[in-house]
Structures are given as structure tokens and as C-alpha cells.
Amino acid sequence: MKTLRIGVAVSLMFVLLTTGCSRKGSVGKKPGKKVDVEWVHPIRQQVYSHLTSKGEGAYDSYIQDTVNGMICKLIFPASSWELARKEGYMFLDIIARSGDQVFDVLYRMMLELKCREIEISSLWRPLTPGNPNSPHHEGRAIDITRMKSKYGETKFTVLASGSETAYVKLIRTWCFPNNPDIVQYFSPWMMCNEKASCSQSCCVNDKVSSNHKIHQNHMHITLSKVPEIKR
Numbered sequence: 001m002k003t004l005r006i007g008v009a010v011s012l013m014f015v016l017l018t019t020g021c022s023r024k025g026s027v028g029k030k031p032g033k034k035v036d037v038e039w040v041h042p043i044r045q046q047v048y049s050h051l052t053s054k055g056e057g058a059y060d061s062y063i064q065d066t067v068n069g070m071i072c073k074l075i076f077p078a079s080s081w082e083l084a085r086k087e088g089y090m091f092l093d094i095i096a097r098s099g100d101q102v103f104d105v106l107y108r109m110m111l112e113l114k115c116r117e118i119e120i121s122s123l124w125r126p127l128t129p130g131n132p133n134s135p136h137h138e139g140r141a142i143d144i145t146r147m148k149s150k151y152g153e154t155k156f157t158v159l160a161s162g163s164e165t166a167y168v169k170l171i172r173t174w175c176f177p178n179n180p181d182i183v184q185y186f187s188p189w190m191m192c193n194e195k196a197s198c199s200q201s202c203c204v205n206d207k208v209s210s211n212h213k214i215h216q217n218h219m220h221i222t223l224s225k226v227p228e229i230k231r
Contacts, residue, residue, distance in 0.1 A: 037092070043103035047074065048095055057081070059091055063107055072110035075119040075146075083125050097124040099139040101223040105181050106142070113174055119146035121218050140223040147171065147219075156219040158188040158207075175221055176202065184222035186215040 039045040043063055050061045057078030064071040078085075081094050102123055109115045122143035125136045135141040146155050152167030154160065164172070168189065176185040176192040177200075185192040185202075192202040194211060205212050 039095075041100050041103055043107045044095060044098075044100070047103065047106075048092070051091075057085060057091075063103075063110060065107075065111060068111065070110050070114075072106070072115045073117045074106065075117065077119070077121070080121050080123070080143075081125065083128065087126050089126070094124050097139050099223065099226070101140060101181050101226065102142055105221070105223065108181070109147075113147075113171065114150040115147055116150070117146070117148040118144060121145045135222045138225075140225065142221050142223070144219045144221075145217070156187055157217045161189075164189045171219070172202070181223055182221050183224045184220070186211070186220040188216045188218075191215070 037048060039048055046063045047061045050063075052060045054060055059076040061074045061076070062071055063074065076091070076094075081089070081091060084094060085091075106118065109118065120142065122136055122141070124139045125134075127137050128134050136143075144156060147153065149167075151170060152165070154165060154168050154171075156168075161168070164187075168187065172185055172187065172190055172192070175182045183193060186194060187205065189205055190202050191198055191205050191212060193200055194203070196209060196211065197203055197206075205215060207213055207216060
């Protein structure tokens with residue numbers, strides 16, 4: 001009976017974390033506090049179990065594939081969840097409210113793009129003022145500021161390079177249009193499937209429109225909406 005009660009408690013905790021409940025700080029009282037949680041999604045579990053506080057709201061983690069001998073460090077600066085922290089959420093809420101595809105894509109980046117480090121500037125976040133339709137609030141977006149792999153390293157900022165490098169182009173073509181998990185790719189240099197300027201194709205980031213301007217310092221990918229399972 002004791003084992004059964006523990007199992008039910010863990011299952012209930014997982015349901016509370018992954019549903020759209022409005023309660024903030026759902027897995028603890030203090031922002032960033034780590035508690036024992038078991039996640040159903042294996043890559044989400046890796047990100048959680050390898051989580052290390054770097055102090056002042058910053059975290060590191062990593063994912064790995066022991067069969068292929070691969071490991072990828074994930075870096076979460078304090079600024080990557082600043083809005084959520086100000087509204088009373090914990091870092092574990094960021095992990096809980098990001099969709100499964102987020103972790104699938106990070107895992108595929110490690111395997112297929114041979115990534116060794118990914119610095120993330122945003123996953124899930126609360127509704128952003130003036131942007132009620134953000135895919136970040138739906139848990140299906142990733143913002144990245146730096147990537148390092150066996151093929152090269154890049155910082156996603158116009159200050160790093162005046163135009164796309166070969167490595168950045170490799171990343172872009174991996175993301176769009178042939179990646180079934182990704183429906184949009186924005187960077188300081190190119191915008192792909194940005195509906196106002198280049199729907200279903202890629203065009204140069206002209207740094208003129210508001211959406212073009214805000215993507216001069218990071219790469220953004222929007223993940224596809226997974227169809228709901230009818231029960």
C-alpha cells in the first residue's frame with residue numbers, strides 16, 4: 001500500500017505540472033528550488049535530473065546519448081526566464097510547461113547537428129505584453145543565442161557576423177523547410193515562414209519590421225502544433 005500511495009502521489013504531481021493550471025510556482029515555494037519529480041518524457045527527465053544551479057537564477061544541464069557517446073551541455077542564463085521569475089514562477093515551471101517537442105528538437109540537435117553546447121535565451125514563458133499569440137506561451141518555441149558543435153560555433157547576433165556563416169546556413173537548412181518539428185525559423189540574417197514577409201519561404205532579415213528587429217540577437221524556432229489525440 002505504501003508503494004502504491006507513493007506512485008499515485010508522483011503521478012498526481014506530474015499531472016499538476018503538465019496541465020495548464022494557472023497556479024504559479026507549482027512545484028515549490030521558491031524560484032529555482034529543486035524538488036524530486038519524475039517526468040514521463042525521457043529527455044525532459046534528463047534536463048531536470050542534470051540541472052545545476054549556477055547562482056543568481058542561472059542554470060546548466062545536459063542531455064546525452066550513451067549509445068552514440070554524445071553529450072550536449074544546455075546553458076540557461078538568468079535572463080532566459082526573467083519574466084517568469086518576476087511573475088512568481090520557478091525554473092521547474094519552465095521545464096514543465098515546455099512541450100515534448102522542445103526536448104525532442106534539442107535531442108535531435110545533439111544527434112544530427114552534433115551540438116555540444118546550446119545556450120538558450122527562452123523556452124516557455126508567460127504571456128508577453130503586446131504579444132498574446134506567442135508560441136513561447138504555448139510551450140512550442142525555442143530561442144537560442146549560441147551553439148557549438150563539431151561543425152563550428154556561432155553567436156546569433158548581427159554583431160558576430162555581417163552575414164550567414166556556413167555553419168549558420170547548415171543550422172538554418174536543418175531547421176527549415178524539411179524538419180517536421182519546425183514551422184518557423186528566425187535569425188539575425190534570415191527569416192523563414194515569417195507570415196508578414198516570406199510565408200512558406202525564407203527571406204533576408206531586413207531589420208525593418210518589428211518582428212525582424214527583435215530577432216537580431218537570437219535564433220528563434222517555432223515548433224509545429226501536435227494534433228490532439230481524440231479520446
